[in-house]
Amino acid sequence: MRGWMSRSKVSRSAGKVAVSRADLQDLVVDARGRTFEIVRDLSDEQLRVPLVRTINPFLWEIGHVAHFQEYWVLRHAAGNPPVRSDGDSLYDSAKVEHDTRWNLPLPSRAETLRYMEEIRDRVLDRINANSFDDSRDTYFVLLSVLHEDMHDEAFLITRQTLGYPIPAGLRVGDAPPVEKCVNEDVKVPAGEYTIGSTSEEGFIFDNEKWAHNMKVPAFRISRSLVTQREFLNYIEDTGAAHPHYWRRGDNGGWFRRHFDQWLPLELDRPVSNISWYEATAYCRWARRRLPTEFEWEIAARRGGCEQMFGSVWQWTSSEFLPYAGFSEDPYKEYSSPWFRTHKTLRGAAWSTRSRMMRPAYRNFYTPDRYDIWAGIRTCALES
Ligand SMILES: [Fe+2]
Numbered sequence: 572m573r574g575w576m577s578r579s580k581v582s583r584s585a586g587k588v589a590v591s592r593a594d595l596q597d598l599v600v601d602a603r604g605r606t607f608e609i610v611r612d613l614s615d616e617q618l619r620v621p622l623v624r625t626i627n628p629f630l631w632e633i634g635h636v637a638h639f640q641e642y643w644v645l646r647h648a649a650g651n652p653p654v655r656s657d658g659d660s661l662y663d664s665a666k667v668e669h670d671t672r673w674n675l676p677l678p679s680r681a682e683t684l685r686y687m688e689e690i691r692d693r694v695l696d697r698i699n700a701n702s703f704d705d706s707r708d709t710y711f712v713l714l715s716v717l718h719e720d721m722h723d724e725a726f727l728i729t730r731q732t733l734g735y736p737i738p739a740g741l742r743v744g745d746a747p748p749v750e751k752c753v754n755e756d757v758k759v760p761a762g763e764y765t766i767g768s769t770s771e772e773g774f775i776f777d778n779e780k781w782a783h784n785m786k787v788p789a790f791r792i793s794r795s796l797v798t799q800r801e802f803l804n805y806i807e808d809t810g811a812a813h814p815h816y817w818r819r820g821d822n823g824g825w826f827r828r829h830f831d832q833w834l835p836l837e838l839d840r841p842v843s844n845i846s847w848y849e850a851t852a853y854c855r856w857a858r859r860r861l862p863t864e865f866e867w868e869i870a871a872r873r874g875g876c877e878q879m880f881g882s883v884w885q886w887t888s889s890e891f892l893p894y895a896g897f898s899e900d901p902y903k904e905y906s907s908p909w910f911r912t913h914k915t916l917r918g919a920a921w922s923t924r925s926r927m928m929r930p931a932y933r934n935f936y937t938p939d940r941y942d943i944w945a946g947i948r949t950c951a952l953e954s
Contacts, residue, residue: 602723603688621733628673631677640719641653651693714902757876761788767783768931777900780898785865801853860950882921884919884943893907
């Protein structure tokens with residue numbers, strides 16, 4: 572399993588995140604570089620996107636990524652004045668309503684890119700400053716890097732949603748890898764297991780706190796993800812609607828849209844881009860069930876399952892809820908607004924940065940979302 576950062580890069584002592592300043596600068600440069608890589612090739616025409624509930628205008632979203640970093644690292648933590656007087660009124664996602672983002676006096680593409688570079692460079696300088704606090708300030712730099720990673724995945728989702736091509740020269744994982752399907756369960760005995768994160772685990776989000784023990788009955792979880800073949804069997808058997816990005820060709824064969832390409836189904840690949848409702852309906856047909864997020868986390872820590880990380884996100888049966896004793900971290904809008912209305916997903920997709928891949932990391936979406944690279948791992952009904 573790939574940790575989100577190697578131990579040599581991040582460790583904690585006395586509850587503080589410790590990363591060398593050089594490594595921290597590398598992370599800032601890497602995340603901003605990835606953002607540029609994903610949006611650089613878009614034409615002015617492609618930058619203008621239709622008003623769709625699940626996406627944001629590219630020009631707004633790249634400015635938002637830099638503004639978020641400026642807000643937390645340079646203003647909140649370091650006490651600097653704003654770089655742009657209109658930054659908060661344009662880019663604060665908690666204040667600027669989604670639909671409003673299409674009608675803002677946004678700076679030009681060139682000006683937005685300059686702002687993104689300027690903030691990056693100011694943050695690099697800040698990390699070098701004598702007054703930089705290696706615990707408190709490091710936390711906010713890492714928060715901004717991981718926030719950017721999440722938006723980078725969202726940029727790819729936007730490109731998939733709109734049928735744009737895969738970014739030219741994307742370095743990592745152009746598509747979910749083909750994996751041999753092993754129809755077999757991993758048996759996990761009943762016991763008391765650790766769920767959540769401790770202060771020893773590097774940067775963690777508020778919704779993972781804190782590690783606690785949970786009594787869990789025995790369960791059996793599938794070693795592999797549900798494949799396109801299995802999902803096709805389900806829709807052909809039941810007449811259920813096909814996944815949103817699938818269509819039938821003139822010759823009767825099935826195709827899946829991957830960015831701007833229609834590809835024949837590759838039946839041994841994991842099924843992806845299905846909603847929680849579709850995942851649940853599939854399980855009913857297969858006489859299986861989705862794992863709870865806790866079962867998933869236990870299985871991830873024990874090992875034995877394949878493609879837990881880096882293929883597709885995996886829906887769980889769990890509602891996204893706070894753990895006992897939850898309290899918000901400084902970025903209050905990260906988790907709290909979404910409890911109870913979202914389902915939890917675990918793992919990570921091919922489009923996710925490896926530093927996000929941890930057993931305790933909780934992703935969350937509303938159950939109708941089919942636009943994300945999410946698929947299914949099932950559990951047996953009987954243990
Ligand atoms: Fe954001």
